[in-house]
Amino acid sequence: MSAPPQSRTLAPAWLVAPHEANGLAPLVWPSSATRDETGVLVVGGIPVTRLQEQFGTPLWVIDEDEVRARAREVLEAFRSAAAxxxxxxxxxxxxxxxxxxxxxxxxxxxxxxxxxxxxxxxxxxxxxxxxxxxxxxxxxxxxxxxxxxxxxxxxxxxxxxxxxxxxxxxxxxxxxxxxxxxxxxxxxxxxxxxxxxxxxxxxxxxxxxxxxxxxxxxxxxxxxxxxxxxxxxxxxxxxxxxxxxxxxxxxxxxxxxxxxxxxxxxxxxxxxxxxxxxxxxxxxxxxxxxxxxxxxxxxxxxxxxxxxxxxxxxxxxGRAIVGRAGVTLYEVGTTKPVEVGEGAQRLYVSVDGGMSDNPRPALYAADFSARLASRTSGAEPVLVRVVGKHCESGDVVVDAEYLPGDVAPGDLLAVPATGAYCFSLASNYNYVPRPPVVALRGGEARVIVRGESIDDLLARDAGLATTPREGIA
Missing domain, CATH: 3.20.20.10 (Alanine racemase)
Structure with missing residues (x-):
């Protein structure tokens, strides 16, 4: 597959149109990341669709074995170099x-x-x-x-x-x-x-x-x-x-x-x-x-x-130990093709999180990657910008990426290398609850940091009654 010419003209110089828009760059994803026979992304032995069903999205996922392996590797490297x-x-x-x-x-x-x-x-x-x-x-x-x-x-x-x-x-x-x-x-x-x-x-x-x-x-x-x-x-x-x-x-x-x-x-x-x-x-x-x-x-x-x-x-x-171990899962809510100059088009893909769970692109113009996680696709790759749900034009999750052109509402999207400085820098901007953190090991998933609900956010407001209110979870 190759990107349409109009997409290539908008892509940053470093971004190369992928030969395989479903592929997983080996240094970016946890070592355990692969796809199963149906094309679903698997991390730590668990299909991410199962994680979505159990914990919802957005969801911070961290591979415990990856963290431990990187900790051992780093310790051995510096001890040996000093010795x-x-x-x-x-x-x-x-x-x-x-x-x-x-x-x-x-x-x-x-x-x-x-x-x-x-x-x-x-x-x-x-x-x-x-x-x-x-x-x-x-x-x-x-x-x-x-x-x-x-x-x-x-x-x-x-x-x-x-x-x-x-x-x-x-x-x-x-x-x-x-x-x-x-x-x-x-x-x-x-x-x-x-x-x-x-x-x-x-x-x-x-x-x-x-x-x-x-x-x-x-x-x-x-x-x-x-x-x-x-x-x-x-x-x-x-x-x-x-x-x-x-x-x-x-x-x-x-x-x-x-x-x-x-x-x-x-x-x-x-x-x-x-x-x-x-x-x-x-x-x-x-x-x-x-x-x-x-x-x-x-x-x-x-x-x-x-x-x-x-x-x-x-x-x-810090980042060298936990960064690659983290993957954030989002559900696509809307897609919107936008004309950018004569004959050039970018597809905006909006997800159910954003700068509240990953402010690094807004703070540092940090680049991230993304892949369809709930399936693979043979559609031609198109240039996309993955954006969040916040009332902010700078609410960008992935500034530039190639995804299959049939990416659609309901698809599960995975953003890798989010183990460092995403949870740490997260906020409740626009009163969006922070997601849970789920650790994976041995084919099992467990919550290691509980997510928030809207009731949790309302409970902090001293001007409101303390009884839970009806709202969207």
Whole structure:
């Protein structure tokens, strides 16, 4: 099959008309994704039509085996890369990507520590049974109450992000009579080649200290009783392919690290996360083992040049662990062909979710893929834009994709690679209830986060009676 000429003229340069509009790009979908003999998409051994019947749509689906496998793979990659240089590596799962009690249990079962950045994330991790000593606590504006909770719980390390926070945390540690291990967040000045809102290491931003300001902050931490500085922390952005940015950042951070050793040991260097995944068939993420070796080797070289011992390493992947494991299911409600210029036409496909369950396209112009999930089709592929049901022109789920031209109301549509930053960023825009999250393992499906109903939303409105009201579920 090939796309009609008028569709090709509207497609972005990167989007190639598929030879098979029913095909599943292998790096985009969970490893378990396939189609059964009737053409229905199967994930984790379960036909998605069965999931729709049981749980409705929209529906966030996550393959537990995929999450666990990726956690093991990432941990082994960084441990092996560090061991080549005689040091250790710790991997923290970045909870901001997608956090629930079950996900905490999966990743900790597989040997990962957990990174949290708010009191709420800390509460989830602790409630799920995570060892507080294997938690890291981030955030540029941690409140006194949040810091108090972290210290009281025995959180292993807290990442200092401001001079004010040094004083707050020192006072709390003194009250508790403990010594709190901390790292200092530093901006290396390396700007990852990604969307501006995703890059977090250039200097004009809210996180951390500049390279020039960091020494004074380190001196203050070392003066403060109750605080033990164990290392530096740097994160250069998100959805990064390749090692060049990490290597350049490592060179700058190791230079700072070396200059601080005269004042005491710094046994840990945390280089953050941001490792990219494939969202479309043309994305080519760097394999995690190659990333791990490249980053560890870069740190080793920089340490050798300066004649200093290499510190233990730490990393914070999130998307790289859960992103590919997630698939969102939608039901098509309407389709609408729209003329776009002379002789050019795009088919708008409206689904029963949208920017409330996946705001990334609106926030970051993020690209996603889509496939018919309830059947296959021999119809010629046409260029479509998958849009949501919200009262917003920017309510786009998939900006550009080729789907069979007979896509119609009632079809089930699947959008892959939604395991990270969809549930986490979801909202109730237009009073749309958030969907449930269903985990798949061993051919069984179970709800790990309950979905909301309209009654749930009404119950939060203090101006209404508390009795349930009639409405559309």
């Amino acid at each position: 080549r240089h005689g040091v250790q590596a710790r991997v923290y799962y970045a909870g901001k990507a997608f956090l629930s009690a079950e996900v905490v249990r999966w990743v900790t079962d597989e040997g990962l520590a957990v990174d949290v950045c708010t009191g709420g994330e800390l509460a989830v991790a602790l409630a799920a049974g995570a060892d507080p000593a294997r938690l890291g606590f981030h955030g540029n504006n941690k409140s006194v109450a949040e810091l108090e909770a972290a210290v009281s719980a025995g959180v292993g390390s807290i990442v200092i992000d401001s001079l004010i926070e040094i004083e707050r945390l020192a006072a709390i540690a003194a009250r508790h009579g403990i010594t709190q291990q901390v790292l200092l967040r530093v901006n290396s000045g390396v700007h990852a080649e990604t969307h501006d809102f995703l890059a977090t290491a250039h200097e004009d931003q809210k996180f951390g200290f500049t390279l020039s300001d960091a020494p004074a902050a380190v001196a203050r931490i070392r003066e403060a009783s109750g605080l033990e500085l164990v290392g530096l922390h740097c994160h250069i952005g998100s959805q990064i392919f390749g090692t060049a940015g990490f290597e350049e950042s490592a060179a700058r951070i190791v230079e700072l690290h070396a200059s601080l050793l005269a004042g005491g040991d710094l046994p840990v260097l945390n280089l953050g996360g941001g490792f990219g995944i494939a969202y479309t068939s043309v994305d080519d993420p760097t394999p995690i083992d190659r990333l791990a070796v490249g980053i560890a080797d870069a740190v080793a070289v920089q340490c050798e040049v300066r004649g200093i011992p290499m510190p233990n390493l730490a990393f914070e992947p």
